[in-house]
Amino acid sequence: MLLRRVRLPALLTFLLGLMIAAPAYAQNIHPWGSLSPSQQYLLAPLQSQWNTLPQARQEHMIQRTQEWMKLPPDKQQEIRERIDRWQKMTPEQREQARQNQHLYDTLPADKQQQLHEAFKRYQQLPPDQREELRRRWLQQSPEEKRQWLEHMGPGSTLPAGRAFGMPPRGRH
Numbered sequence: 001m002l003l004r005r006v007r008l009p010a011l012l013t014f015l016l017g018l019m020i021a022a023p024a025y026a027q028n029i030h031p032w033g034s035l036s037p038s039q040q041y042l043l044a045p046l047q048s049q050w051n052t053l054p055q056a057r058q059e060h061m062i063q064r065t066q067e068w069m070k071l072p073p074d075k076q077q078e079i080r081e082r083i084d085r086w087q088k089m090t091p092e093q094r095e096q097a098r099q100n101q102h103l104y105d106t107l108p109a110d111k112q113q114q115l116h117e118a119f120k121r122y123q124q125l126p127p128d129q130r131e132e133l134r135r136r137w138l139q140q141s142p143e144e145k146r147q148w149l150e151h152m153g154p155g156s157t158l159p160a161g162r163a164f165g166m167p168p169r170g171r172h
Contacts, residue, residue: 030058039065042076045084103146 032050035043042065043050050058068079089097104112122130140148 029055030062035062038069042068042080043083044080045087099142103142 032040032047039062040047043061046053046061053061068076071079086094086097104115107115122133125133137145
């Protein structure tokens with residue numbers, strides 16, 4: 001009788017432990033090995049942490065790969081490089097990039113288009129001029145940057161992407 005009294009609580013404790021552990025184990029319903037080769041290619045920069053990402057994040061990224069796989073190979077490579085750069089950013093650089101994205105998102109569509117055109121012109125400048133513009137941009141306060149973005153004209157140029165918190169391309 002005493003043995004039954006000891007076994008029953010132990011069994012119930014074991015079953016309760018399984019019930020508690022099951023949801024934690026089930027969180028990773030998309031292990032890396034279950035992804036298609038195309039998905040693994042696009043998400044390769046996330047491989048080392050994939051199995052620890054929350055289920056919602058994994059599902060979001062998987063949904064995005066469905067859209068990305070419809071793109072031409074050069075656009076897929078560009079997305080993969082962006083993911084890789086993001087992964088290599090410091091928390092401070094990521095926060096700066098988020099702030100810059102928020103700033104960009106608050107611009108009207110015509111200003112966003114002007115910004116794209118200004119960046120294209122910037123990329124065509126000689127390296128010393130690009131560096132000078134980048135230096136001046138980095139010295140500006142957030143309010144000065146916002147004013148520049150709001151008042152830029154068709155002839156304006158834009159500092160390099162790394163001025164917006166992004167690490168330089170090709171250097172890691």
